[in-house]
Amino acid sequence: MTHQSGCLLCGAELEYFAEHRSFSCHFCGTTASGNVHCVNGHYICDSCHRGSAQDVIESACINSEARDPVSLAETLMKHPAMNMHGPEHHFLVPAVLLSTYAEMKDLPKEEKAGLIRKARQRSEDVKGGFCGLHGACGAGIGTGIFVSLITSATPLSTSERGLSNRMTAESLLNIARTGGARCCKRDSLLAIFTAVQFLEAEFGIVLPANREISCAFSHLNRECLESDCPFHQEKAIRLCRSGKK
Numbered sequence: 001m002t003h004q005s006g007c008l009l010c011g012a013e014l015e016y017f018a019e020h021r022s023f024s025c026h027f028c029g030t031t032a033s034g035n036v037h038c039v040n041g042h043y044i045c046d047s048c049h050r051g052s053a054q055d056v057i058e059s060a061c062i063n064s065e066a067r068d069p070v071s072l073a074e075t076l077m078k079h080p081a082m083n084m085h086g087p088e089h090h091f092l093v094p095a096v097l098l099s100t101y102a103e104m105k106d107l108p109k110e111e112k113a114g115l116i117r118k119a120r121q122r123s124e125d126v127k128g129g130f131c132g133l134h135g136a137c138g139a140g141i142g143t144g145i146f147v148s149l150i151t152s153a154t155p156l157s158t159s160e161r162g163l164s165n166r167m168t169a170e171s172l173l174n175i176a177r178t179g180g181a182r183c184c185k186r187d188s189l190l191a192i193f194t195a196v197q198f199l200e201a202e203f204g205i206v207l208p209a210n211r212e213i214s215c216a217f218s219h220l221n222r223e224c225l226e227s228d229c230p231f232h233q234e235k236a237i238r239l240c241r242s243g244k245k
């Protein structure tokens, strides 16, 4: 998704101002003073411009006030530091869930930040390729990390350990149903949707997840399942057309 010139996000021309103005960063939501944005209004702060995918996910999820984990994940997936596939998705999944959960529960900012930093640490143990090599997709494990953190589970816990493992198991079942090849975008979205359902069923917390999703990445994915993927664009277009008739 990297644009060689112009806006990092959309490639549009940049517009410079003689005086500094106050902007809100498209990725992390931080308000910063700057003198450039693109003609479509995108401003990207310095740390989101320079940071690694993990840095951008961490700061965006700590600062975001969004309550929809799917839209937050989609925005971050478009950051140029995020690869089409890669283990950064193993952090993305618990980070967007923790961020939106913390907003719904009105947790203090420091507590929210602490949870997201722990998720980053834990996700570093979940390497790329786990899906095929260990039989456990890292995006699915990411939902287990999420439930473990919100329940303070440890290996000695009783119901908390049970819930965390069941969370991972349910995500992995949904991921397994699509077979493969792997797609870190599809599997992350499947994991997030599974966690949204789980959170409602087990904790009574409803996150307003966007279900009108239409994948913007299939042209970058050589192994895209296309019409067999639940998020493929053609499906959304077809649905639209038949709806108009």
Ligand SMILES: [Zn+2]
Pocket: 007, 008, 009, 010, 011, 012, 038, 039, 040, 041, 042
């Ligand atoms: Zn732009």
Ligand SMILES: [Zn+2]
Pocket: 025, 026, 027, 028, 029, 030, 044, 045, 046, 047, 048, 049
């Ligand atoms: Zn930023």
